[in-house]
Amino acid sequence: MNKGVVFLVAVVLKALASFLASAYDPSPLQDFCVAIDEPKNAIFVNGKFCKNPNLTLAEDFFYHGLKIPGNTENLVGSIVTIVNDYEPYGENPPHIHPRASEILIVLEGTLLAGFVTSNPENRLISKVLNKGDVFVFP
DSSP states (O other), X not given: OOHXXXXXXXXXXXXXXHHHOOOSOOOOSSSOOOBXXXXXXXXEETTEEEXXXXXXXXXXXXXXXXXXOOOOOSSSSOOOOOOOOOOTTOOXXXXXXXXXXXXXXXXXXXXXXXXXXXXXXXXXXXXXXXXXXXXXXX
């Protein structure tokens, strides 16, 4: 076979193969799932009963109580966490969590935390956090 024809066939096959390849992060079926005990009032997503996302509140992603010191009486004598520090009026640029979550804990001061849902309403769910408060970003 002519080298030019072989090269052309190779380029065409590679182009077709790369056209069929799909390298992207598909949208999740739902942004988040707030666990709910009563399945009668829930929606069923990926095998879990979840609170209707249109009925979620900031309190569903909030915990008040980390200002109570943790127990460090263990083999290593510590509690390990990942920490972000914010200067006064500092901010965290908008970002996404494909198939992941983020937990924010306020150690000192006050912080406005929130996120925007990607369901059709694009709702802002936010809360002012104080020392010891926790907020979950789904």
